[in-house]
Amino acid sequence: MKTFKKILFWSLLGFALIQFIATDKVNKPIDHKVNFIEAKKTPEKIAGLLKGACYDCHSNETVYPKYAYIAPISWSVKSHVNEGREHLNFSIWDTYNKDLKESMLSEVIETVHNKTMPMPGYIVYHKEANLSDAERTLLTKYFEEMLKSKTY
Numbered sequence: 001m002k003t004f005k006k007i008l009f010w011s012l013l014g015f016a017l018i019q020f021i022a023t024d025k026v027n028k029p030i031d032h033k034v035n036f037i038e039a040k041k042t043p044e045k046i047a048g049l050l051k052g053a054c055y056d057c058h059s060n061e062t063v064y065p066k067y068a069y070i071a072p073i074s075w076s077v078k079s080h081v082n083e084g085r086e087h088l089n090f091s092i093w094d095t096y097n098k099d100l101k102e103s104m105l106s107e108v109i110e111t112v113h114n115k116t117m118p119m120p121g122y123i124v125y126h127k128e129a130n131l132s133d134a135e136r137t138l139l140t141k142y143f144e145e146m147l148k149s150k151t152y
C-alpha cells in the first residue's frame, strides 16, 4: 500500500508539473487572398466539409478542443497540427507552385477515398469529421474536377 501511495503521489506531481510545458496555440494571421476556400470560391457545401473535417490540422484556422490544453495530450495534438500543416496547409494554398498543388490534390483525393484522412483518432471526438461515403465522393469529385480542368 505504501508503495502504491508513493507511486500515486509522484505520478500526480509529475502530471501537475508537465502542465507547465505549454504548447503554442496561437494561429498565424489568415491571408484571405491565398486561402483555398476563398481563392477557389469553393461551393458552400464543400467548404463546410473541408472546414469541419480538415481545417483543424491543415490550415491556420485551428480550433483547439478543451482536451488539447491538458499535457501530454496537448503535445500530441500540437504535433499533429504541425505535421498536418507541413504536408498541406489550405490557408496558404495560393502560395504553392503548380507542381506542389497537383501532387497535393492527388494526395487529397487518395486519402479521402481510402479513408486515411481525416485521422481516425480525430473522428472519434469530432462527429462532423466523420464523413459519409456520399460526402467523401462529393469531395473527391470536386478535387478530381479541379485537377482535370487545371483550375488549381
Ligand code: HEC
Pocket (backbone or CB within 6 Å): 050, 053, 054, 055, 056, 057, 058, 079, 080, 081, 083, 084, 087, 088, 104, 107, 108, 111, 112, 117, 118, 119, 122, 129
Ligand atoms: C487531426 C489532424 C488531421 C485532420 C483532421 C486531417 N489531417 Fe491530413 N494529415 C494529418 C497529419 C498529422 C498528416 C501527416 C502524417 C500522415 O501522413 O499521416 C496528414 C497528412 C495529410 C496528407 C498528406 C498525405 C501524404 O501522403 O503525404 C493529405 C493529402 C491530407 N492529410 C489530407 C487531409 C484531408 C483532405 C483532410 C480532411 C478530409 C485531413 N487531412 C484531415 C493530420 C490531419
